Amino acid sequence: MHSARHLDSRAIDIAQSLRRRGREVWPLLRRNADLGQVVTVHRDLPNERAETAAWRAGEPIFLPGILGDAPKRFATEIDDCLQMFDRLRDGGEFLDEVEARIGDDDNLRYAGSTVDQDDPREVERIFVNAEVDDAVVAEDLWAKLAWITTEEVDASLRIRFSNGLDQQEEWLATSDQTVSWVDQFALRTFPECRAVLSNAALRKRLDRLIARRYRLSERIIYNNAPGGGAVFHHDAEPSQFGVVFTQLNGRTAWFTMAKPRLAKLLVRYGMRNARQAIAAMDSGCDELVQDILNRDASFAAMLAANGGLFLLQAGDAILLPSPSFQACAWHSVVAVGDRPSLAHSYGIFGRADDYGLAGDPWLARSPGSTRSIHG
Numbered sequence: 438m439h440s441a442r443h444l445d446s447r448a449i450d451i452a453q454s455l456r457r458r459g460r461e462v463w464p465l466l467r468r469n470a471d472l473g474q475v476v477t478v479h480r481d482l483p484n485e486r487a488e489t490a491a492w493r494a495g496e497p498i499f500l501p502g503i504l505g506d507a508p509k510r511f512a513t514e515i516d517d518c519l520q521m522f523d524r525l526r527d528g529g530e531f532l533d534e535v536e537a538r539i540g541d542d543d544n545l546r547y548a549g550s551t552v553d554q555d556d557p558r559e560v561e562r563i564f565v566n567a568e569v570d571d572a573v574v575a576e577d578l579w580a581k582l583a584w585i586t587t588e589e590v591d592a593s594l595r596i597r598f599s600n601g602l603d604q605q606e607e608w609l610a611t612s613d614q615t616v617s618w619v620d621q622f623a624l625r626t627f628p629e630c631r632a633v634l635s636n637a638a639l640r641k642r643l644d645r646l647i648a649r650r651y652r653l654s655e656r657i658i659y660n661n662a663p664g665g666g667a668v669f670h671h672d673a674e675p676s677q678f679g680v681v682f683t684q685l686n687g688r689t690a691w692f693t694m695a696k697p698r699l700a701k702l703l704v705r706y707g708m709r710n711a712r713q714a715i716a717a718m719d720s721g722c723d724e725l726v727q728d729i730l731n732r733d734a735s736f737a738a739m740l741a742a743n744g745g746l747f748l749l750q751a752g753d754a755i756l757l758p759s760p761s762f763q764a765c766a767w768h769s770v771v772a773v774g775d776r777p778s779l780a781h782s783y784g785i786f787g788r789a790d791d792y793g794l795a796g797d798p799w800l801a802r803s804p805g806s807t808r809s810i811h812g
């Protein structure tokens with residue numbers, strides 16, 4: 438599947454002619470790296486067979502328009518959120534924003550704030566506890582506001598919801614009752630989560646692909662700003678099946694493909710062999726490979742020509758499966774357009790019996806669903 442096409446300098450005249458015919462052509466610029474341009478070519482949902490094969494291979498699955506009219510139905514909440522990010526970018530207080538959103542919540546109680554002096558990207562972390570009938574049922578739930586990078590040219594912000602210590606070991610060891618409240622914290626603070634969590638079409642596809650009880654957690658609200666985005670990485674963690682990323686406003690471009698195929702392209706681009714390419718990718722600090730993956734317009738064109746470039750607009754989703762560390766969807770994001778956008782990213786995890794005690798729209802039986810795999 439190939440939803441977008443990269444245009445190099447030789448194709449600028451094509452881009453101009455597309456523009457004259459009213460088609461959208463967007464420059465791909467991230468932190469001063471010029472990665473060419475992107476234009477939408479086609480926007481078809483994959484059939485079941487292609488989708489299943491992609492899921493198993495760790496290949497990205499582009500789901501254009503899967504959210505239906507949700508971006509319109511939640512336009513007020515989405516707009517409120519964009520304005521909130523604008524205020525935060527201008528130095529507004531994160532706590533004031535959270536207080537205005539859930540200050541009178543029935544269950545969530547403010548428990549303190551911290552700023553990590555060792556992480557220059559972190560702005561503030563706000564902690565809440567969850568209470569039911571005056572008893573604390575979950576502690577140390579947090580929302581962390583952070584810049585995506587320390588580079589000034591990229592003003593992208595994100596808010597991540599989690600709990601306990603930031604170390605992976607802790608959030609993986611957490612009970613599902615606690616993560617249920619973390620997810621509730623995200624939902625109550627940003628009600629536009631329902632645009633994703635109440636979506637029957639997305640739910641149907643994920644139910645079929647995952648085929649076991651699961652939850653959408655570690656929720657992140659993204660406000661990618663022009664000239665910004667995320668460099669190539671993966672999110673393959675133990676117990677995480679993948680990521681579902683949904684665009685609620687504006688656009689993002691994605692370079693993404695399964696790790697083995699990405700390594701093969703690096704070999705075609707001059708690396709000695711796949712083993713060397715994979716070792717360089719895994720090291721995370723191989724400057725040559727980092728440059729090729731993130732700053733090289735010719736390699737970007739190669740990715741695009743091999744189906745590795747997607748343009749997401751409001752209402753679209755992309756799934757990033759991670760069936761294993763060896764075969765997972767590596768991805769990088771480029772903010773597209775002239776103002777910051779809004780998107781949600783949720784991790785997909787297996788679910789225990791004590792998840793859902795706090796309630797989550799995702800667990801409701803989806804309309805038209807003929808089977809139920811949740812309990």
Ligand SMILES: [Fe+2]
Binds near residue numbers: 670768
């Ligand atoms: Fe990611």
